[in-house]
Amino acid sequence: MAIEIENQEKDGDCLIKVTGEVDLYTSPELRGAILKADPQGGTSLGVDLSKVTYMDSSGVATLVEGLKTAGQKRVEFVLVSPSPPVMKVLQLARLDTVFEIRDTM
């Protein structure tokens, strides 16, 4: 599979773990997972990007959408350990400072 997505929940917080490549073909799957995530009683929605080997602007757009919808749900949106390819595309897009980025949740 080009992409694998795993949903985890802990104390009401959601963590979406992504493995593989995020491009026009695979980003709809990530988008769906982010939009479906609904932290119940928790305060955070995290996306673990440590195992992402490639991301393009469709992946970035998915993360931006996640940030916006999390804000509407009054939930914190966190990028957890973005891999170098993810940081690179965020930097090129001048969006590396708009996200909350952490090593762990």
Added chain:
Amino acid sequence: MAKQEIRVELLSDPRLLKAIRGLVREYTAGLGVPGDQVAEVVLAVDEACANAVRHSYNLKKDGQIELRLCAEPGWLEIVLRDQGIPAPVERLRRKATSAPDKETLTPGGLGVQLMYRVFDDVEFQPGETQGNCVTMRLRLSG
């Protein structure tokens, strides 16, 4: 260095983007371009192809896309052509801002800006009634 050229024709299926990235990665690395820059070239060409799939052909999978990779001493030139809907000129302009532009993340907009940031020269030629052509050029050192 003799002129090195590869031409491929592909259908506008997003599944194929990964294979095209592999081709562009190997070709560019083979020219001796440093790894970081190879990754940027791969990204920018992927953005151009994705725009053809998504916007020129509205995600229909039977559109024709033509990719030409060409290297001569001092220059890498990559040309992408499609026969789909011509892109509106407003979407193709280089934005001068250096500020975070989350609010202006228009569909396809970010991809075009990434292409401008990676390549030394990017020229878009939307057709009058049909098709698009984009030429991306990168100076090669050594």
